[in-house]
Amino acid sequence: MRKVSSASKTADKVFRVATGLCASSPVLFLVAIGIVVFIESVPSIKFMGWHFLTGTQWNLGDMYGNLEVKNGVSAPAGATYGALPYIVGTLASSVIALLIAVPVAIFTAIILAYRVRGPVKTVLSILVELLAGIPSVVFGLWGVIVLAPWVAQFFGPLLTHLGVVIPFFRGPVGTGMGLLSSGLILALMIVPIITATTRDLLEQVPILYREGGIGLGMTNWEVVRKICLPYVKDGLIGAVALGWGRAMGETMAVLMVSGSAINYLPHSIFSPISTMAAVIADQLDSALTDATHLAVHALAELALVLMLLTLITNFLARWLVHRGGQRVRSGVRA
Amino acid sequence: MGQSITVENLQAWYGEQLTLREISMDVDxxxxxxxIGPSGCGKSTFIRCLNRLHETIPQGKVRGRVRLGTEDLYAMxxxxxxxxxxxxxxxxxxxxxxxxxxxxxxxxxLGGIRNKSELLDRVEQSLRMAALWDEVKDRLHKPAVALSGGQQQRLCIARALAVEPEVLLMDEPASALDPVSTLRVEELVLQLKERYTILIVTHNMQQAARIADKTAFFLNGELIEYGDTTTMFTKPADKRTEDYITGRFG
Known part of the structure; x- marks a missing residue:
């Protein structure tokens, strides 16, 4: 009997091991990072308990004074770590970003997928993807130089007229650095990812169903609204969740335009804020000077909360998809 | 009631490729x-010009005149x-x-009917016309995709009938169906012609012989022969028609 040479059998083994390693690496990294972040946060979790999530004061304490011991953890006197303003800042800025970015992205995607053809489509697609490629710090710089002054002088004062109805829009507008500018810049940064994903989804809607709608006398917009968008709903929610995760985790640009508020809960759309990601980057230097290292542990806990929040929003999105999908979509897809 | 269709010098292109050459015919x-006609002869393109679907695809282009009754279809x-x-x-x-x-x-x-009971009445009426009502009346709110292929096709017929058209175009409606479902669709077509003008593209010559009053034979984008179905299948005027219906090609 003829046999396949042992060399190619060895190669197959190498191939299997290599693909196995590569395939399992995302899981390994995720678990490793999760474990490290969790272990690093343990002292802070012990020290603050649930007050970490509800406290509004973030104070590293007197680093040159005596240490005090609380819940078995030693810390500089007066140290307290309350992350609520950052959790609120993260959620508020990312939700504003989604409110702006999702409609813009969906309409852009509809146009890219159905309304333009040939070179126009290629150029527009490339532009959208280029937008995704701009480094975060460049967005931040643009935010400081252009966006914040524009918000302060023009857009902000315009919005304050809405303040009569919605208290959250009341002024003063201030420097323009704050919640609104953070939301706007985040919106710009997540539009490309949501647009590109939605465009790909819309392009996958079988022509059969779209022609079914057209043949029934639907207008282009009705076809999109009644047939295409419902068809891609699952993926669309996934795309939005992806964008949301990005917006919550985005650091540099937000840090530059947020106004870096510490110990301050936003009371209007113009209030300066900080997000969890921005605080971690912003505060790490000072935290490293804490001899007890508790400040670093507190930042690690902030990172843990951020990771959990991203996970929760992702699961929430998935759950929404699952719940909505079961009602109608139990049959096969053509 | 159905409307007649008058086609004059209809031409259609896919990009540079001319797929319909100067078609003129009157549909009663x-x-x-x-x-009928072999694959790629332009028969689908032809009926897709009659509801202006051809022009919706990239590079689809149409020239010529189509009248529905007395109205110019391409001016609507x-x-x-x-x-x-x-x-x-x-x-x-x-x-x-x-x-x-x-x-x-x-x-x-989308046509503006909002009244729930009127909607339900019209849905029932359309499903009855499509001979589907008895099979689905207990599960109207179940997903349409859970139906069998034949049922789905009759649902599509009901969907088209619901808006009360005057003409019904059918692009090989039974080609993806099993023989029993095919027969049901054919019976349906015969019943529906009382109220609608029906154009049906088919690959199946027996089907054309069974249900059509008139038959048009297309070849390479040209209308070769058009006339009474019985005459066409017994005494075709053109040699190419004869070759096709006797199975020499296609």
Whole structure:
């Protein structure tokens, strides 16, 4: 009997091991990072308990004074770590970003997928993807130089007229650095990812169903609204969740335009804020000077909360998809 | 009631490729007209010009005149055209995210009917016309895609009928169906011609012989022969028609 040479059998083994390693690496990294972040946060979790999530004061304490011991953890006197303003800042800025970015992205995607053809489509697609490629710090710089002054002088004062109805829009507008500018810049940064994903989804809607709608006398917009968008709903929610995760985790640009508020809960759309990601980057230097290292542990806990929040929003999105999908979509897809 | 269709010098292109050459034919109201011919002969393109669907695809281009009754189809708004010229496609394509009820009701809702009981009446009426009502009346709100292929196709017929068109275009409506479902669709076509003008593209010559009053034979984008079905299948005037229907090619 003829046999396949042992060399190619060895190669197959190498191939299997290599693909196995590569395939399992995302899981390994995720678990490793999760474990490290969790272990690093343990002292802070012990020290603050649930007050970490509800406290509004973030104070590293007197680093040159005596240490005090609380819940078995030693810390500089007066140290307290309350992350609520950052959790609120993260959620508020990312939700504003989604409110702006999702409609813009969906309409852009509809146009890219159905309304333009040939070179126009290629150029527009490339532009959208280029937008995704701009480094975060460049967005931040643009935010400081252009966006914040524009918000302060023009857009902000315009919005304050809405303040009569919605208290959250009341002024003063201030420097323009704050919640609104953070939301706007985040919106710009997540539009490309949501647009590109939605465009790909819309392009996958079988022509059969779209022609079914057209043949029934639907207008282009009705076809999109009644047939295409419902068809891609699952993926669309996934795309939005992806964008949301990005917006919550985005650091540099937000840090530059947020106004870096510490110990301050936003009371209007113009209030300066900080997000969890921005605080971690912003505060790490000072935290490293804490001899007890508790400040670093507190930042690690902030990172843990951020990771959990991203996970929760992702699961929430998935759950929404699952719940909505079961009602109608139990049959096969053509 | 159905409307007659008059086609004059109709030409259609896919990009540079001319797929319909100078087609002229009169389609009688309330009759079944079959379009036969080998694959790629332009028969699908032809009926897709009659509800202005051909022009919606990239590089699809049409020239010539089509009249519905006395109205110029290409001077009308395409959306209005498709309301009076309904279409059933080759593969059943019920809207996958909608229930059986919604699939039929959607056209009515877009037409401005809001009243719930009126909607239900019209949906029932359309499903009865499509001979589907008895099979689905207990599960109207179940997903349309859970139906069998034959049922899905009859649902698509009901969907097209619900908006009360005058003409019904059918693009090989039975080609994806089993023989029993095919027979049901054919019976349906014969019943529907009382109220609609029906054009049916078919690959199946027996089918054309069974249901069509008139038959048109297309070859390479040209209308070779058009006339009474019985005459065409017994005494074809053109040699190419004879070759095709006797199975020499196609």
């Amino acid at each position: 109201a309330n009759q079944v007209t079959a379009i 708004d395409p959306v209005d055209v498709r309301r009076v010229v309904g279409m059933v496609f080759q593969k059943p394509n019920p809207f996958p995210t909608m229930s059986i009820y919604e699939n039929v009701a959607i056209g009515l809702k």
